[in-house]
Amino acid sequence: MEAMQVGLAGLGTVGTGVAKILLEDGxxxxxRSGTQIRLKRIADLDLDRDRGISLESVETSTRVEDILEDREIRVMIELMGGIEPARSFVLDAIAAKKHVVTANKALLASHGTEIFQAAEKNGVHVGFEAAVAGGIPIVRSMREGLAADQVHSIVGIINGTANYILSTMAEEEMEFPDCLRQAQEKGFAEADPTLDVEGQDTVHKLAIMIGLAYGVQVHPEEIFTEGIQRVTGMDIRYAADLGYRIKLLAITKMREGELEARVHPTMIPESHLLASVGHVFNAVYATGRHTGPVMFxxxxxxMMPTGSAVVSDLxxxxxxxxxxxxNDLPPLGFYGRFPQDVRLRRMEDLTVKYYMRFPVVDRPGVLSTIAGILGEHGISIHSVIQKGRQKAGPVHIIMLTHEARERDVREALEVIDRLEVALDKSLFIRIEDSFDSLHEE
Amino acid sequence: MEAMQVGLAGLGTVGTGVAKILLEDGxxxxxRSGTQIRLKRIADLDLDRDRGISLESVETSTRVEDILEDREIRVMIELMGGIEPARSFVLDAIAAKKHVVTANKALLASHGTEIFQAAEKNGVHVGFEAAVAGGIPIVRSMREGLAADQVHSIVGIINGTANYILSTMAEEEMEFPDCLRQAQEKGFAEADPTLDVEGQDTVHKLAIMIGLAYGVQVHPEEIFTEGIQRVTGMDIRYAADLGYRIKLLAITKMREGELEARVHPTMIPESHLLASVGHVFNAVYATGRHTGPVMFxxxxxxMMPTGSAVVSDLxxxxxxxxxxxxNDLPPLGFYGRFPQDVRLRRMEDLTVKYYMRFPVVDRPGVLSTIAGILGEHGISIHSVIQKGRQKAGPVHIIMLTHEARERDVREALEVIDRLEVALDKSLFIRIEDSFDSLHEE
Structure with missing residues (x-):
């Protein structure tokens, strides 16, 4: 059996992990493969930096074209990241009848259809196990393991940086800016943490999971996104008092033919398995029609978990x-027309329970005024916490609502924020506990 | 594209689930398949019982031979269970160049090598996603998702009946016999619960997972097995006081070329993710060299979770x-000679921490006598609980040890049990907390 020759475009952190595994675990x-996998070429702009591996047996260059033009190379591993020039190189590789393995979630989320259709046309495969949840084999689990089932919903913690920050805020009673700085010092957050803390990275991965679950393509811009920057230590503590933890969740549900897709800080019951997923760990909790709940x-x-996922595709x-x-299994595991049509549920129609915090003047009648405004908007209150004032400054009235409509909540809060007694903008966090009933037998 | 015709041998609970999915979710x-899957024949001895599905479109008979002799049928689904005649029918199907899909863990655990080698010789595939952990796609995850990684250890809760009983004993402060009866009434335990509560079912699944992780075959009889019958409510409460939960675990580890394989009630820290796996749920916690810990x-x-897993193989x-x-991917995902040789670690060489309970006479000096005997056997004590006597009867001295050798523990306890002050046989439960360090970042 001839060796399968592969070329690696991008020798960053994950690329180094891939090279390490291919060169050291031959x-x-x-x-596991039935044949050798030979790393023939590596292309990267920086070939001088010491990565702690010997590249003697590999032909290195700064040009991805050297991989594309090498007819012995059957697979291009794309680990450059970003949209361009990664997109063009991937399409060129596919046109040259090379299989592609990539960890590029931004690229697949925004140009998945184009790339998958090109792959289908050219009879090659696109592997992307590493693009969602790194070392967790979620792509295969959804495409093959759950292939016979129909996924109703997916709720995932799929950004390690955001989860590290929220876990640390809770455990060490720190505020967001200090936690972010600590995460950066420890290497759990990048110098520019925007994609992670503002939710875009989570959105990219959610878009790919939606494709795997439903065979549809949803553009990242269509997915409602709210980052974790507004979450305060106070809200985390109130959440804990009420039996909840706050996590940045990616959520998708298929309901009456409409697809819900959203990313935001969410309160989940502390008894739920997802609440125990701490620090940089990820978890995906999916509910299938036949299988019930599964969690990965x-x-x-x-470097090594994601590198290992890339090599699993090889x-x-x-x-x-x-x-x-x-090798022409449809990348998302659906035959027939792709993408299927789908209608996205508008965010203003979302109906969930809400946590609300109102920083107000400590004065009789304020609570009843707020409750009254909520009532006028059809929002019914489940419970209230109002602790006595500690020092100077506002008191915080905390309310948990029954299920309410996002549109009504936004309108009511706008009215409340204009009250003379409002000392600061109110804050709300959506609650996710309906999936819990599926958790029980 | 022509439909793939399949025959189903065994229309019990899982078989009914499979038929339901194939007939109703066409x-x-x-x-998902790119082609129709047509359930052409069903063989079962009892064709009269109403299963709530219409079998009009299927040819039914009481003879598995009718499936074997049908040359249009490309896949036999074996859901009869047990060793014979299932084994013979599976081998006959393979000899007739039919693929086989089975959920029969007992068969694969004891005759896996024979069946897999026959399949390889005949160029057909054996699918068994449903044989381990039902609806969890653990077989594919290990064979494909983690294919590039080397698994160091697997710790699994893979028997729903045992987990239901232990969870209920803890939550409702019940004793084993009452819990078993309740589980039987609720349909979570069979009329003859032996395989589940004595650990044999767990052993079968562990043997299959060992094959998937290491490419070796270990016979079920070689795996140390201890059931949950001896676990008392008192031990569960002491465990909780000490920060532990008791679970029936399947454990395998590769250490210095030796394979550890054992099934027994185990104390795990309550903070560990596995401790939150309650009721009939299963979970497999594996640690890979590159990937680190993953849990499924x-x-x-x-009926439906396992049925869905069977159909995923189809x-x-x-x-x-x-x-x-x-279709000749090696069933366990290893190329080359199978099974590989492996040396099993002897149970007496096991080195873990232990929980011990001694029912003794409430008399001065007893504690020091016991501690002395343990010390003579090289067993060092980590902590002791001795609560005052409540009514008549023994006091219970509880000890947690540092790491100790199983052989020394057994010898020491034999000496202690012969003491005049010993009112009943002592009891010990192995502790598993070393995998926890891998849980942290």
Whole structure:
């Protein structure tokens, strides 16, 4: 059996992990693949930096074209990240009948349809196990393991940086800016943490999971996104008092033919399994029509977990080659027209329970005024906490609502924020506990 | 594309789930498979019982031979259970170049090598996603998702009946016999619960997971097994006081070329994710060299979860047929000689921490006598609980040890049990907390 030759575009953190595994674990990989996987070429703009691995056996260059033009190379591993030039190189590789393995969630979220359709046309495969939740084999689990089932909903913690910050805020009673700085010092957050803390990275991964679950493409811009910057230590403590934890969740549900898709800080019951997913760990909690709830947990990022996920896609390709397969399984595991049409549920129609906090003047009648305004908007209150004033400054009235409509909540809060007694803007956090009933037998 | 015709041997609970999905979800299955999957024949000894599904479109008979002799049938689904005649029918199907999909863990655990080698020789595939942890796609995750990684250890809760009983004993402060009766009444335990409560079912699944992780075959009889019958409410309460939960765990670890494989009630820290896996749910916690810890959670049994897992194997076969594949991926995902040799670690060499309970006479000096005997056997004590006597009867001295050797523990306890002050046999429970360090970042 001839070795499967591969080229690696992008020798950053994950690329280094991939090179390490391919160069150092050759015997294991061959035993798993049925053939050798030979890392023939690496392209990266910076070839001088010491990555702690010997690249003697590999042809290195600064030009991705050297991989594209090498006809012996059957698979291009794209680990450059970002949209361009990654998109063009991926499409060029596919046009040259090379399989592609990528961890590029931003690219797949925004140009998945284009890339998948090109792959189908050229009879090659696009592997992207590493693009969602790093070391957790969620892509295969959804495409193959749950292939016979119909997924009703997915709720995921799929950004390690955001989860680290929220976990640390809770455990060490810190505020967001200090936690972010600590995460950066420890290497859990990047110098520019925007994509992670503002939710965009989570949105990219959610868009890919929506494709895997429903065979539809939703553009990242269509997904409602709210980051974790507004979450305060006070809200985390009130949440804890009420039996909840705050997590940045990616949520999608198929309901009466409409697709819900949103990313925001969310309060979940502390008894739920997802509430125990701490620090940089990721978890995806999916509910299938037949299977019921399943959860997948592990490291969502990092050199070796994500590198291992990339190599698992190479192993699958090598196995297929051994078996003489055409390698044209649809990347999302759906046959027929892709993408299917879908109607997105408008965010203003969302109906969930809400946590609300009102910083107000400590004066008789304020509580009843607020409750009255909520009532006028059809929002019914489940419980209230109002603690005595501690020092100077506002008191905080905390309310948990029954199920209410997002549009009504926004309108009511606008009215309340204009009250003379309002000392600061009110804050609300959506609650997710309806999936819990599925958790019980 | 021609439909893939399949025959189903065994119309019990899981078989009914499979028939339901194939007969009722045809459009979905075709979209996932690229072709129709047609349930052509069902064989079962009892064809009269009403299963709530219409079998009009299916040819039914009481003879599995009718499936074996039907040359249009490409896949036999074996859901008879037990060793014979299931084994013979599976081998006959393979000899007739039919693929086999089975949920029969007892069969694969004891005759896996024979069946897998026959499949390889005949160029057919054996699917068994449903044989381990029902609705959780653990087989694919280990064979494909983690293919590039090397698994160091697996710790699993993979018997729903045992987990239901232990969870209920803890939550409702009940004793084992009452809990078992309740589980039987609720349909969570069979009339003959032996395989579940004595650990054999867990052993079967562990043997299969060992094959998937290491490419070796370990016979079920070689795996140390202890059931949950001896666990008392008192031990569960002491465990809770000490910050632990008691679970029936399947454990395997590769250490210095030796394989550890054991099934027994185990104390795990209540902060560990596995401790939150309650009721009939299953979870598998694996640690990979590169990936670190991953956990897979879901329903391990039941008509629809397990039925869905069976159909996921059919979908994979149908996809392969669409693509013209030879379908001879080694069932465990290892190429080359199978099984590989492995040396099993002897149970007496096991080194873990222990929980011990001594029912003794309430008399001065007893504690020091026991501690002395433990010390003579090289067992060092971490902590002691001795509560005042409540009524007549023994006091219970509880000890947690540092790491100790199983052989020393057994010898020491034999000496202690012969003491005049010993009012009943002592009891010990192994503690598993070393995997916890891997849980943290």
């Amino acid at each position: 015997a294991w990989i061959e035993r 947990y592990g490291k969502g990022a990092g 192993v699958s390709l090598a196995r297929d080659m051994c078996r003489g397969t055409r | 459009a979905w299955i075709e979209r 959670y879901g329903k391990g049994a039941g 979908v994979s076969l149908a996809r392969d047929m669409c693509r013209g594949t030879r």
